[in-house]
Amino acid sequence: MRIVILGAGFGGLEVATRLVDAIGGQSGVEIVLIDRSEAFVAGADHIDFLAGRASLADVRHPFAESIDPRVRFVHSDVHRIDVAHRLVETTEGSFEADVLVVALGAELDVAATPGLAEAGHEFYSVPGVLAARRALDAFEGGQVVIGVCGTPYKCPPAPAAATLAIHDVLVQRRVAKRTEVTLVMPTARPIPPSPDASDAVLAAFDHLAITWRPETGIERLDPARRVAMTTGGDEIPFELFFGVPVHRAPDVVIAAGLCTDGWVRVDPATMETAHSGVYAVGDLVDIGAPKAGVFALAQAAVVAASVVARFRGEVDPVRGSDTGVCYLDIGRGRTNAIEVTFEPGGATNVVWHGPSPAVTEAKARDALDRVRRWFPREIGDR
Ligand SMILES: Cc1cc2nc3c(=O)[nH]c(=O)nc-3n(C[C@H](O)[C@H](O)[C@H](O)COP(=O)(O)OP(=O)(O)OC[C@H]3O[C@@H](n4cnc5c(N)ncnc54)[C@H](O)[C@@H]3O)c2cc1C
DSSP: OEEEEEOOSHHHHHHHHHHHHHHTTOTTOEEEEEESSSEEOOHHHHHHHHTTSSOHHHHOEEHHHHSOTTEEEEEOOEEEEETTTTEEEETTEEEEOSEEEEOOOOEEEGGGSTTHHHHOEEOSSHHHHHHHHHHHHHOOSEEEEEEEOSSSOBOTTHHHHHHHHHHHHHHHTTOGGGEEEEEEOSSSSSSTTOHHHHHHHHHHHHHHTOEEEOSOOEEEEETTTTEEEETTSOEEEOSEEEEEOEEEOOHHHHHTTOEETTEEOOBTTTTBOSSTTEEEOSTTBOSSSOBOHHHHHHHHHHHHHHHHHHHHTOOOOOOOOEEEEEEEEOSTTOEEEEEEEEOTTSOEEEEEEOOOHHHHHHHHHHHHHHHHHHOGGGGGGO
């Protein structure tokens, strides 16, 4: 059985690792993992990098040198997916699959917000967060605006976490006293799925004199006048603007005919699309759950179990619920945990744990465990 996994992010790496653990190296099993990037950097690490808590070298994991040798990694751009024949065309040639797993994430559509590329920064891509940090390092004071340009977007806590990280940097650089920081979001709460975590964030904002503007989207930036135009029709002046760009499914996935209303639809019990043997996981899927790594992991577990059952000629296993945890730093090293339980039908339950040494330790341990499982050849280096 040849299993071709498109995308080596949270979803793709987790599917590949679970398949290796269950059936890797067995006769007749070939696991191919394709990604256009050379290395993995977790989204949460963008925030730590922005805050100066981690260097890029600490959080960058090159695929070719570190993933399990029972996975064939292909560094290549996927430019066509033929779902009827489970055939994929890439810059490194074509791949036919018995099972195809589409885990290409969400595309950042910076151009959908006029002026963002010219006058602002985004911190959701690796080049974006590098440029954002350089801009912060050169900043001498004024208005800093963090704005969400559209929903849905990856990781509900990320805009608030980035705002607090940016404020930390301004304090370290001694420019906070001559700076006003504002977070503008289209949602009613800073962390939509969790009222408790939202209250903790709002208390931190209050303490740090960060302005919070709910239920306000960013429509465009005027680079000449350096103002952000909101969906409510008013203008917010800025010296520095950090935007969460509009997200959409990757073009190659839309062109494959996998999307309905902009995102991929799957059977949430199996994560299989309407096309037999074609699965989808992660940010490009719409099953009503937020776009976050913890959900991609839970969905990947479902896909891997289905594929293993298929390989062994067994009946698809019945799934239980799966729990994952998102961590949120609210400044001065205080880490909160947002625990999310994912039910096979797509329902979610959210529990918040306030800051404690145990939560801080759990964050570090979870990240390290993931690195050890996904990049086993790297263990000796760290
Ligand atoms: C700033 C930030 C903070 C975050 N914090 C958290 C957090 O604390 N907790 C949490 O759970 N989640 C967090 N997330 C969200 C999390 O990173 C995503 O939800 C998760 O990565 C989704 O996994 P995925 O596999 O769907 O997509 P991704 O991890 O984005 O992987 C998609 C992969 O596909 C590749 N790809 C795309 N198109 C092509 C193509 N045409 N050809 C070849 N390869 C291609 C990409 O290079 C990428 O490696 C955060 C995200 C950001 C941006």
